[in-house]
Amino acid sequence: MTLKAYRGEILSVSLDPLPRPDAIRHDPDGLLVVEDGIIVARGAYADLADRYQSILVESLAGLIVPGFVDAHVHYPQMDRIAAHGEQLLDWLERHIFPAEQAFADRAHAREVADLFLDELLRNGTTSALVFPTVHAHSVDALFNAALARNMRIASGKVLMDLGPDGLRDTVEAARDDSEALIRCWRNRGRLSYAVTPRFALTSSDAQLRLAGELLAAHPDMLLHTHLAENVQECAAVIDRFPDAYHYLDAYDRFGLVGARSVFAHAIHMCGRSCARMAQAGAGIAICPSSNLFLGSGFFDFAQADTHGIRLGLGTDIGAGTSFSMLFTAGLAYQAALARGTALDPFRALYLATAGSAALLHIGDRVGSLLPGQEADFVVLDSGATPLLARRTAGASLADRLFALQILGDDRAVARTYVMGECAWDRTSGGTP
Structure with missing residues (x-):
């Protein structure tokens, strides 16, 4: 058994937010706990920190979204x-x-x-x-x-x-x-x-x-x-x-x-x-x-x-x-x-994650960063370019997400994780 924990801002949209705006889940200071590639806990860091205090926590700078x-x-x-x-x-x-x-x-x-x-x-x-x-x-x-x-x-x-x-x-x-x-x-x-x-x-x-x-x-x-x-x-x-x-x-x-x-x-x-x-x-x-x-x-x-x-x-x-x-x-x-x-930018994120996962009949496995799902996730950098950094400085979550979708590309992907393991790191140009 291997437990890992990742701390950062976490966002996912598990259902189409057009009829279900409550499907948007945002943890401004969140914790994602992974055991052998599977998410076992997700929530506010303040709520989960004591339960997982024995685990080394890696802090991730950026917006964590589903793969x-x-x-x-x-x-x-x-x-x-x-x-x-x-x-x-x-x-x-x-x-x-x-x-x-x-x-x-x-x-x-x-x-x-x-x-x-x-x-x-x-x-x-x-x-x-x-x-x-x-x-x-x-x-x-x-x-x-x-x-x-x-x-x-x-x-x-x-x-x-x-x-x-x-x-x-x-x-x-x-x-x-x-x-x-x-x-x-x-x-x-x-x-x-x-x-x-x-x-x-x-x-x-x-x-x-x-x-x-x-x-x-x-x-x-x-x-x-x-x-x-x-x-x-x-x-x-x-x-x-x-x-x-x-x-x-x-x-x-x-x-x-x-x-x-x-x-x-x-x-x-x-x-x-x-x-x-x-x-x-x-x-x-x-x-x-x-x-x-x-x-x-x-x-x-x-x-x-x-x-x-x-x-x-x-x-x-x-x-x-x-x-x-x-x-x-x-x-x-x-x-x-x-x-x-x-x-809406949250619906666009849904289509690119949980919506596509549901279409492929893998929505129970990936797409929402929910406990029981596989730990595939991405760390997005809203300061990846000078223009993005300027546009998103002090912006709301919706505005930051929309700017990433309009102005972002591969440069905004700081890291990609597959089953809880880093599979792409921008700073090294590959796996770390």
């Missing part, structure tokens, strides 16, 4: 971040498919997986739902790297039997590879598996049916795919599925819309599809950075809230332009405002 949970990101695309000049479908053809074809090389996959996960930790992200490629060994590379870092990662082989040369599988190969990967990796360490058809245009009906069969056979797994991201894409899907009521229905007919389904984007949704998503308990990973970068549009928070749809936040690297969930939360504010909604 960020990235609900949608592509690790093979990190080398094509900031690729110029196209909207979604052309961008895939010109930039992304060639980058993913390089993952036929196992050594390349291992190299990128290591770099990718280190970049997540540098930005304070400790859990993520990750797209690999169609190559089974791209999943092996990611999961091996995640095990080495003790990170909570969900992923699964991409299914795309209608993909381009070098990225095209078959229904039979997809079934065999997926079943083998599930047997090998599901629930090892802090890993979980996600059935991952790329999107409706890159899988045949037979392969989409296979995805539904895999989900039915393994009900503990996630479904991870894209939905209603771009106007041209939506039109192409309706052409492909002329009998579908809407884009979501193209998935629904194959059993892919359920309580464990995570759909990235969903910015061009009709009321009927929103109602169906809410009824099924499915959720949306909002990706404002990539939506802006590819000219796709702005997510409609009011529409989603009207229907009670579960929401999380994703960076969507490499159409997304930053690994920072702080930066992504700031863009979510701007995207919401473009459609007439002012996103």
Whole structure:
């Protein structure tokens, strides 16, 4: 048994504060007690100090928040971040498919997986739902790297039997590879598996049916795919599925819309599809950075809230332009405002932590810094840059948090902790 204690200002938002403002928990001088990687106590230092007086307490300067949970990101695309000049479908053809074809090389996959996960930790992200490629060994590379870092990662082989040369599988190969990967990796360490058809245009009906069969056979797994991201894409899907009521229905007919389904984007949704998503308990990973970068549009928070749809936040690297969930939360504010909604900074923090964790069905494990949860947390420095320091001097908690989301990035992450162990330290440029 190993007990550790951390003292500092602690903030978490365990439930959506839009209907539940009492979900905001702030300990201005707090204590977080960790036993073998699990939080066993959290509260005011004055209330807990006597009980844990025999434990060495480490004081952390900054704002302690839960480790960020990235609900949608592509690790093979990190080398094509900031690729110029196209909207979604052309961008895939010109930039992304060639980058993913390089993952036929196992050594390349291992190299990128290591770099990718280190970049997540540098930005304070400790859990993520990750797209690999169609190559089974791209999943092996990611999961091996995640095990080495003790990170909570969900992923699964991409299914795309209608993909381009070098990225095209078959229904039979997809079934065999997926079943083998599930047997090998599901629930090892802090890993979980996600059935991952790329999107409706890159899988045949037979392969989409296979995805539904895999989900039915393994009900503990996630479904991870894209939905209603771009106007041209939506039109192409309706052409492909002329009998579908809407884009979501193209998935629904194959059993892919359920309580464990995570759909990235969903910015061009009709009321009927929103109602169906809410009824099924499915959720949306909002990706404002990539939506802006590819000219796709702005997510409609009011529409989603009207229907009670579960929401999380994703960076969507490499159409997304930053690994920072702080930066992504700031863009979510701007995207919401473009459609007439002012996103509260506490709600933005919820989406980047407990909201995304709930979307990934790991909300009992991470996201809220509650006793019984895993001790993944981040120390944020509101004085990381001269501008941040000046803007936040004497500011309220809400103003400090909002400034961190609008002006912050990886520089504001002083430390990242995984299961109570420091996994990233800004002063040393890595683990201490």
